[in-house]
Amino acid sequence: MPQDVTVFITDREGATHEVQAPTDMNMNVMELVRMYELAPEGTIGICGGMAMCASCQCYVLNEVALPEMGDDEEAMLSEAFNVKDNSRLGCQIHITEDLEGLKIVLAPEA
Amino acid sequence: MIETDILIIGAGPTGLFTVFEAGLLKLKCHIIDGLPQPGGQLTELYPKKPIFDIPGFPSVLAGDLVTNLMEQIKQFQPGFTLNEVAETIEKLDDGTFIVTTNKGTQHHANAVAIAGGLGSFEPRKPILKDIEFYEHEDRGVEYFVKDPEKFRNKRVVISGGGDSALDWSVFLADIASEVTLVHRRNEFRGALDSVEKVQELKASGKIKLITPSEVVGFKGAERIESVDIEINGARMNVPTDFFIPLFGLTPKLGPIANWGLEIEKNAIKVDNALDYQTNIPGIYAIGDVNTYPGKLKLILCGFHEATLMCQSVYQRMNPGKKYVLKYTTVSGIDGFDGTRKEAEKAVVKAID
Numbered sequence: 001m002p003q004d005v006t007v008f009i010t011d012r013e014g015a016t017h018e019v020q021a022p023t024d025m026n027m028n029v030m031e032l033v034r035m036y037e038l039a040p041e042g043t044i045g046i047c048g049g050m051a052m053c054a055s056c057q058c059y060v061l062n063e064v065a066l067p068e069m070g071d072d073e074e075a076m077l078s079e080a081f082n083v084k085d086n087s088r089l090g091c092q093i094h095i096t097e098d099l100e101g102l103k104i105v106l107a108p109e110a
Numbered sequence: 111m112i113e114t115d116i117l118i119i120g121a122g123p124t125g126l127f128t129v130f131e132a133g134l135l136k137l138k139c140h141i142i143d144g145l146p147q148p149g150g151q152l153t154e155l156y157p158k159k160p161i162f163d164i165p166g167f168p169s170v171l172a173g174d175l176v177t178n179l180m181e182q183i184k185q186f187q188p189g190f191t192l193n194e195v196a197e198t199i200e201k202l203d204d205g206t207f208i209v210t211t212n213k214g215t216q217h218h219a220n221a222v223a224i225a226g227g228l229g230s231f232e233p234r235k236p237i238l239k240d241i242e243f244y245e246h247e248d249r250g251v252e253y254f255v256k257d258p259e260k261f262r263n264k265r266v267v268i269s270g271g272g273d274s275a276l277d278w279s280v281f282l283a284d285i286a287s288e289v290t291l292v293h294r295r296n297e298f299r300g301a302l303d304s305v306e307k308v309q310e311l312k313a314s315g316k317i318k319l320i321t322p323s324e325v326v327g328f329k330g331a332e333r334i335e336s337v338d339i340e341i342n343g344a345r346m347n348v349p350t351d352f353f354i355p356l357f358g359l360t361p362k363l364g365p366i367a368n369w370g371l372e373i374e375k376n377a378i379k380v381d382n383a384l385d386y387q388t389n390i391p392g393i394y395a396i397g398d399v400n401t402y403p404g405k406l407k408l409i410l411c412g413f414h415e416a417t418l419m420c421q422s423v424y425q426r427m428n429p430g431k432k433y434v435l436k437y438t439t440v441s442g443i444d445g446f447d448g449t450r451k452e453a454e455k456a457v458v459k460a461i462d
Contacts, residue, residue, distance in 0.1 A: 046360065047155055050155070052155055053360065078297070078299075081236060110237070
């Protein structure tokens with residue numbers, strides 16, 4: 001039985017939510033935020049998860065093994081706003097058991 | 111004044127397919143879209159990406175799907191108002207509507223179908239102090255190159271790393287007196303030949319490339335006189351007449367949000383038990399722009415919604431008339447342009 005992992009997500013209003021992320025539903029972090037409705041529809045995942053809009057940009061707060069950044073993600077982040085060294089696109093982070101304890105903050109809506 | 115039966119707002123796949131279903135019912139359509147070409151997100155965001163859940167197409171490129179839809183609807187001669195955003199709506203006493211765009215084009219229609227997807231695409235604006243001041247009244251910040259002549263013999267700083275930044279740099283290199291391209295990385299994301307062109311123009315001194323860097327501020331009392339550019343932690347000042355940030359487009363619901371429609375989660379609430387009508391009779395919302403219990407934002411759902419909506423408009427325009435469903439295979443398609451498509455007749459012939 002695949003285990004859910006716990007992820008801590010701070011929304012754009014500053015509230016932190018502890019959520020259970022399923023590892024067996026082929027989901028990514030952007031979809032996780034939508035599943036728990038932590039950001040209004042239409043303000044996150046606008047491109048559907050193609051690394052083409054940066055509406056799911058988040059800041060990673062702790063050292064958790066994340067998938068390496070692909071070319072698309074890197075290029076998008078190079079054009080996005082409010083980018084920091086710990087910026088990632090939620091849609092490019094696949095939910096696996098490696099994510100246990102991940103802490104992220106959603107970047108402001110740009 | 112443009113006259114039509116159904117005014118469609120949004121030329122994405124749902125809006126385009128509406129023309130087909132309306133055409134079968136002999137209803138005429140006109141489409142408004144803020145982008146210069148039809149296709150919506152499919153053309154603007156991901157024309158080269160495959161879609162795998164269009165029934166009957168194991169895989170189809172988004173751009174090809176739009177081309178096919180345009181071919182499928184052409185005999186119903188839809189009108190287009192492109193590059194304009196629907197801004198205001200007025201309901202007349204007879205129940206019809208007048209929709210006016212941001213450029214003042216007026217459309218008179220019996221029914222309005224909002225197929226606006228995620229909304230109209232607006233430029234993504236960099237967060238910079240005073241940028242709002244300079245973007246008005248020709249003070250030097252431009253988000254589009256609408257009239258290239260405006261930049262003739264002027265100095266231009268373009269910021270961005272995608273296709274539009276590359277393409278406009280190449281284009282303006284021949285017009286402007288000076289083109290500076292600023293990007294946060296050394297790598298650009300664009301079509302190979304655009305990247306190579308910029309490389310060539312850089313070598314010949316026609317484009318000045320400053321990377322990895324970004325524009326961090328402006329100088330100028332009345333209008334822009336120069337921009338401050340940060341490069342590797344250091345600052346430099348580049349005199350310029352225009353600053354053109356090209357960071358792509360992002361969809362916003364826009365003026366439709368003020369039409370008195372019931373909105374929930376950035377989408378328009380509709381009656382999904384019947385005909386996808388909004389709280390205002392005669393205004394419908396179909397495709398990604400609407401919401402109802404169980405809504406899925408899928409192209410194939412938009413097609414279904416468009417089909418049922420057209421039936422409702424037919425009833426609205428022909429009250430009391432009984433509609434009998436006809437299959438295109440049986441009855442063929444009669445275009446408004448006089449063309450006819452029909453199944454080939456079977457041959458009745460004895461075989462000796």
